[in-house]
Amino acid sequence: MAATSNAVTSTILNIEPIDLEYAGLRKDDLKGEVAVVTGGASNVGLGYARAMAWAGAKVVIADLNETAGTETERVINAENGPDTALFVKTNIAEEADVKNLAARAFEKYGKVDILVNNAMNMRLNGPVLKSPVGDLDSSYAISARGVMLAVKEFVPGMLERKHGVVTYSATQFHYCPPMVGGAIYTAGKAAATSLIMSLANEVRDSGVYVFCLTPAGVGRFDFSKMPPPPKGMELPKDAPKPDFKMFGMPGFNGMIPPEAGGAAMVYCILHAKELHGSGIIINDAFLAMNYPFPNPATVNRAKSRRLSDMELTMAFCNMGPGFAE
Ligand SMILES: NC(=O)c1ccc[n+]([C@@H]2O[C@H](COP(=O)([O-])OP(=O)(O)OC[C@H]3O[C@@H](n4cnc5c(N)ncnc54)[C@H](O)[C@@H]3O)[C@@H](O)[C@H]2O)c1
Structure with a gap:
C-alpha cells in the first residue's frame, strides 16, 4: 500500500493509508449501500469500516470507545468526504443503546443494508475453572445478545427491501489445538456463530445473505517489541529471520494488516450470495480474490487453507461450500 501525500493520519488510531485497487476492488463497489459495523473503532472493525467506506458505502460505527469512535468518523470522512461516516457510542449488549444506534443510522442514512457484527471485549478470555460466572455472562452479552x-x-428493513448482508466476525479459536482459546471467549463466539447460521436459515431465499468471516491473525503488532521466549523455547542464534515480503501482502509482518482484512470483507460482501449459510476463514477470501497473499509461489495452497485443523471450528459455521473453485 503506497503512502500518498494526502494520506489521512491519526495520532489515536493505528492506521496505514488505504487504497484497495491493488486488491482488485473498485471505489464504487459498495456505492449506495449503508453499513453498520459494531466494534468498528479498532483493529479488525476499523479496517472493515474504512474499506467499506473506500468502496463507496456509508458507514455507521457502533462502539463503546468514544475517543476512538469519534476519531474513526473523522478519519473516514477525511478519506472519503463529509457524511460518509457516523459514530454512535453504543454498548451492543444494551437494548436501549442498540435502539438508539438504529434510530441514528436510519435518521442519517434512511436505511441499513449491511450489518457487520464484530464487537467483542477480547479481555473476556479466561479458562472455565478460573473465571467468575459474570465473565461468561458478559461474553454472551456482547457476542450472542449483542448480535441478536x-x-x-436491522434485518427487518433488509427483508422488506429484499436486499441485505449480515456477517459475523467468528473465531478459529474454539478448541483446535494448538490454538486453544479461553473458554469464556470461545463459548460466546460459538453461540453467536450458531445464532448467525440459524439466521441464515430463517432468511433463506429472501435476498438477505448471511455468513461468517473469521479474521484470523489480523492486526498491527510490533514483533520486535515482543518479550523474549521462555527458557528452553529460544530459537537457535543462526535461525533465519522470516522474510515477510515472501508472503506477498503489503504491510504483512506476521499479521494481516487491518486494511487488507477490510479488503477481504468487501470482497465477501460482494460475494455474499455465494457465501450464504457458511463460514470462511480470511485466507480463503484472499485466495478467492487472487489477492497477493498467500503468495502462490511461496505458500502451499492446501496448507494455507488449514482445513484439517479448522474443520471442527468451522462446523460452527456450518462449513458451507464457500467460494466456488
Ligand atoms: N484479530 C483477529 O485476528 C481475530 C481473529 C478471530 C476473531 N476475531 C474477532 O474479530 C472481532 C474484532 O477483533 P479485534 O482483534 O479487532 O478486537 P479489538 O479488541 O481490537 O476490537 C474490538 C472492538 O469492539 C469494541 N467493543 C467491545 N465491547 C463492546 C460493546 N459491548 N459494544 C460495542 N463495542 C464494543 C471495542 O471498543 C473495540 O473497538 C472480535 O469479535 C474478535 O472475536 C478477531
Whole structure:
C-alpha cells in the first residue's frame, strides 16, 4: 500500500493509508449501500469500516470507545468526504443503546443494508475453572445478545427491501489445538456463530445473505517489541529471520494488516450470495480474490487453507461450500 501525500493520519488510531485497487476492488463497489459495523473503532472493525467506506458505502460505527469512535468518523470522512461516516457510542449488549444506534443510522442514512457484527471485549478470555460466572455472562452479552439485538433492529428493513448482508466476525479459536482459546471467549463466539447460521436459515431465499468471516491473525503488532521466549523455547542464534515480503501482502509482518482484512470483507460482501449459510476463514477470501497473499509461489495452497485443523471450528459455521473453485 503506497503512502500518498494526502494520506489521512491519526495520532489515536493505528492506521496505514488505504487504497484497495491493488486488491482488485473498485471505489464504487459498495456505492449506495449503508453499513453498520459494531466494534468498528479498532483493529479488525476499523479496517472493515474504512474499506467499506473506500468502496463507496456509508458507514455507521457502533462502539463503546468514544475517543476512538469519534476519531474513526473523522478519519473516514477525511478519506472519503463529509457524511460518509457516523459514530454512535453504543454498548451492543444494551437494548436501549442498540435502539438508539438504529434510530441514528436510519435518521442519517434512511436505511441499513449491511450489518457487520464484530464487537467483542477480547479481555473476556479466561479458562472455565478460573473465571467468575459474570465473565461468561458478559461474553454472551456482547457476542450472542449483542448480535441478536442488532439483527432484530436491522434485518427487518433488509427483508422488506429484499436486499441485505449480515456477517459475523467468528473465531478459529474454539478448541483446535494448538490454538486453544479461553473458554469464556470461545463459548460466546460459538453461540453467536450458531445464532448467525440459524439466521441464515430463517432468511433463506429472501435476498438477505448471511455468513461468517473469521479474521484470523489480523492486526498491527510490533514483533520486535515482543518479550523474549521462555527458557528452553529460544530459537537457535543462526535461525533465519522470516522474510515477510515472501508472503506477498503489503504491510504483512506476521499479521494481516487491518486494511487488507477490510479488503477481504468487501470482497465477501460482494460475494455474499455465494457465501450464504457458511463460514470462511480470511485466507480463503484472499485466495478467492487472487489477492497477493498467500503468495502462490511461496505458500502451499492446501496448507494455507488449514482445513484439517479448522474443520471442527468451522462446523460452527456450518462449513458451507464457500467460494466456488
Ligand atoms: N484479530 C483477529 O485476528 C481475530 C481473529 C478471530 C476473531 N476475531 C474477532 O474479530 C472481532 C474484532 O477483533 P479485534 O482483534 O479487532 O478486537 P479489538 O479488541 O481490537 O476490537 C474490538 C472492538 O469492539 C469494541 N467493543 C467491545 N465491547 C463492546 C460493546 N459491548 N459494544 C460495542 N463495542 C464494543 C471495542 O471498543 C473495540 O473497538 C472480535 O469479535 C474478535 O472475536 C478477531
